[in-house]
Amino acid sequence: MMSRRFLAIIGTAVFTLTVDGQAQSPRPMGIVDLLNVPRVSDPRVSPDGHSVVFTRGDSDWKSGRRVSHVWRAAVDDGLTVQLTSGTDGETDPRWSPDGKTIAFVTKRNDNEFAQIYLLPTDGGEAHQLSSHASGVSELSWAPDGSALFFVAAEPKTAGEKARDKVKDDVYLYDETYKQAQLWSVTVESKQETRILAGDFSVTSYDLSEDGRKIAFHRAPTPLLGAADEGEVWIADADGSNSRRLTTNTVPENGAAVSPDDSQVLFISGANAKFETYYNGKLFLVPAAGGAARILVGEREPYDVDRALWSRDGKTIFFLANLGVHEELFSVPVSGGAPRQITNGKHNIGSLSATRSASGADVFAFTMADSASGGEVFTMAASAPAPRQVTHVFEYLGKEFQLGRQEAIQWKGADGVTVEGIVTYPIDYRAGQKYPLAVMTHGGPQAADKYGIGSMAYEIQVLAGKGYVSLQPNYRGSTGYGDAFLRDMVGHYFQNAHLDVMAGVDEMIRRGIADPDRMVKMGWSAGGHMTNKIVTFTDRFKAASSGAGVAQWVSMYAQSDMRYPRTPWFGGTPWQKNAPIDVYWNNSPLKDVANVKTPTIFFVGEKDPRVPMPQSIEMYRALKSNNVPTHLYVAPREPHGWGELRHQLYKLNAEIEWFERYATKRPFTWEKAPGDEGKDVKTTTDQQ
């Protein structure tokens, strides 16, 4: 397993010296460099086991977006070819059972919606299979290859379209949605058949090995906020004989039918009594109905992310989050301790399995680390170690000086061990103190892991500018046991913000961080944390808060989901004897009069999760109290920003802010490729 880990470590040391025998000095990673790092996802091994298809997204500065295409890599020699190149990109590549066709989803020509296309693997252009009246997603081949299953929203009615046309378009909030339905389309006749449809939504599904059963998640609406009202169901493949397998008030995901159709596995962040707010646990429920039981998670501290049946139905393979890393495990269905298959300073994702003709389970997944965005690896269930297939990210170690990454531990205020990721400056020398960027992850039910960074957390760009970064997995993070996760239950800010500050003190104590040059940043729950920290301490010289909460009372209503938040505060703010004091006392806005830290805010105009008014409340409060601040709003963006120019703007504005207030250095805005010659002042900050 560990081959990759060693590769990563030597990577920065060796590849910085020579590339292809040519002398070329690696340089610090810039903002555009970071935004140009490709995204590899959704790898699938072919039925013959010889190749892997996956999607690769690359930055297209002309359209201002990342566009993903379908690629294929040979397992043996790594030879990689791009299979599709449509303007709008393609997703969801799926091998037909006979390996002769790859199905994928794209919006092409004059189509209003994304449709299924079929690409012959022996050459030629893809042709359109589905002609659905709404966009399709979640493809699966029927085991005999005669049809594909997909999920699609119920289309608009003629009456609704007529109303839209004359702009008679007042709409019902939270009640204007289209139920997600399960359909199939035959390959020969292109006949589309409704499989599961009604006054409910099929939010995801899994077709059994023999194609006879469908396990699915059924919710009263397709809205994210109704996920806790969803349940696990099973039905025959034609949609008949639907049966509900769970009845509880927690969300479930990842339902999958055992090869013999006798059991269904699923994952839920719940305990055995189906009480909410726990690390993800692996459950099994009889397909004929009965009590669901926990197979993994009662004794294990980790957070189960995704699980798959072995071909023989005796084993379940699963990914688990262990805090700063994510690993592949297996567990016997009959019971017993899970076995950890991989181990390293990495983050495994996008796990899929192919049941090869030979009968072996072959996995494909991506594996990211401090120098890689996640190469595709394959691994036979019986193999000792995964095998690297792609080499998409090797240029990173050659072209750039990357900061070293390691996990560190410290003690929280109450003595509990807390862990985090440290990324050192590229020119780090022990004994020297560096400006510190403290980045808190979103979620908060998540954990920061080894990785190259992102638009939200530009660790390697900051490393290039001489910052050391700390990404603490503060209390409330996943992968460290239920007590650690549930520290937030009943309050939210109990130990979480103290854990962050204890981590900062540890960085100072170790002589790495300069206490006079510290900045705080975060997005989503990391923004909540940033907003809290600036009301709590003035030790940071600057802060950047993206899509963070101001106050929980208004946030509870505005956001598109409530069920994960109710446990924090012990009830809704609207019930009789509502726990309003808990809501208010945990709201950053309560202590906003204390803020002295110059803080910038970012939010997407269309953010449904932590909507824009939260950032407005924080921004206007700081402004009114004469604290240096700006609120940057990105049009068209939801909770995570997608447009490259928006991401570039965010990183420029943020680093400029840090450089001005923490390191007192000038900063030159980076320009988008193609804009180099343009003399445009790209900052709005005139102070």
Next chain:
Amino acid sequence: MKDPRRLLQYAGATLIAASVLMTSPRAQTRRPMTLVDLAELPRLLAPQLSPDGRTLAYFLSAPDWKAGRPVFHLWRKAVEGGVAKQLTFSEGGDIPAPNTLRWSPDGRTLLFLREGQVWLLAADGGEPRTLTHHATGVSAPSWTVDGAAVYFIASDPRTPEERERDRVNGEVYAFDEDTRPRQLWKVTVATGAEAKITTGDTSVLEYRVSTDGTRIALQRAPSTALEDIYRGEAWVMDADGGRAHAVTSNAVDERSLALSPDNSQLLFLADANARLEPYYNTRLFVVPAGGGVPQLLLPDFQYAIDDALWAADGAIVAVVNMGVHAEIFRIDPRSRTATQLTDGEHFIPAIGGGWQVVPEAGKILVQLDEATRFGDVWTLPMTGAPAAPVRITTVFDTMARDVALPRQERFAWKGTDGVPLEGVLFYPIDYQPGTRYPLVVQMHGGPTDSDKFGAGTGLLQNFFPVLAAKGYLVLRPNYRGSSGYSDEFYRDLVGHYFEHMQGDIMTGVDELIRKGIADPDRMVLMGWSAGGHLANKLITMTNRFKAASSGAGVADWISMYGQSDMRASRDVWFGGSPWQKNAPIDVFWNQSPLKDVANATTPTLFFVGENDPRVPLPQSIEMYRALAANHVPTHLYIAPREGHQWGELRHLIYKANVELEWFERYARGRAYVWEEAPH
């Protein structure tokens, strides 16, 4: 105008009214009004009398169902009589903003706004032509005294560099920081040459040229943001922009600035007391044009001044809000006395441009909004003595004759503390004394405003003629906090907000029940903006209403304070900001309807515009989701493209249909058939 039926509609005001309102040629029976009738009713705006007093120009609307909006065109009518004539026919219509229609000093040319630019129309024939070709939309045009040029206000345009920067940045913007200065400009009629008169980072919010044309009074503020109006001051300068100086220095908004005929005094209005402290009924102030201490002209006058202008003789003519009606007053600044010139059951829409002082003609022009005429134009002589107004227009002639409109009446009662209260009561069209009727209480916005006789603004939003046609009694109460009464009445909110106003509504309802008019078992609440705040409060207080409709109302004052585009008046209500040290958070929270939302059981509809900057969408979301979570029947309806007031006819008809269905279902237990808007 490709549609011949539409051409017919433009043949004359009378015809329009007839085509809309009449069902039978004989019109013997008055028919009840429908929502579509209300949408298609003509609206008359911005009337202007020619300098010789002989010709009236005004904008009149016709519905454009393709655009889903009323479209306004310019009309002309001889004062002495005769048929009104439509002068403009552009497909998009003209902009009927207050005081944007102006006769040239010689009476030979009219200027107006179309597509954001100044247009000129010769009074004696010929097509209109565009005068300005400004890079941004222009506003507030007015003639120089000699008629050789036109002043206007325009925002500085975005430079090509700024536009390129926007593109490069994917249009990311710095919130609240992207305001463009608005400056005063002048365009020469003969050449079309444009010249900037004011410069700098501050914005010109309004201006008025002196009678002799040598001086200009103007209001300048740090920006055009609503928040900055209060930081604006009154200025006086030469007509070319020279010798500019601030005349005031305070924390209140000065408006309706006007220099006296001899240029010695500056008149302005402010919502302030004699010490220029904020949050009082609108008062009339006079300050020496060279600077000095502003004097409150009528310290003991309890009503609110809506607008004021100088007469040629140095007197001041004002439109005064007296609670349920508005009247013209003549004020002598020397003796500091006010004489009421009109009296009636009407409203004068002065802030909407519905009046004018025409010194050359010796006349005052007013629009009167009355029970059966929703805004015809009248004149009265500027003699200083009360006189009966004379009506010029006939736009609403057919209304009283052809459609059944509710009787309007002043209704009086007392608050829980004995303070006298009043409102306007609208009777069901088939009202029979002795019968109890279902009641709809409609609560006005502001809250610094008052409901008056007539149609008011937002007729299709309130649709009282349709409610009356369906047998509802409608009460519009001027609850505590309303303007046009006393300062004590107005300032009842200071330090809390919900002090007496909610009780005022309930004692009004009780009085209607006590008098045997209202049926206590069939009562409905409606309110928009501050009326929505009040609806939200009342449903948490009482379950006496069977249904409620709340538009753009507050849930939570803490989040509202941050979200809204204005905060100044809210500081006064709550005693500070929620963000300051030792913030009065308890006051903010205790006054929030959300605090007691667990008590709400009334089936309640919420409405809000997707782009409402004043009481933004999240406030309605907070109320809606709370009620939905507590299993109270509720829906939240959102209108795309709409701000604080909805404007699209289809949105308004949809809203009224939804409300009528809700009221009929929950208050009267019966079905409602939706009205379809024309396609």
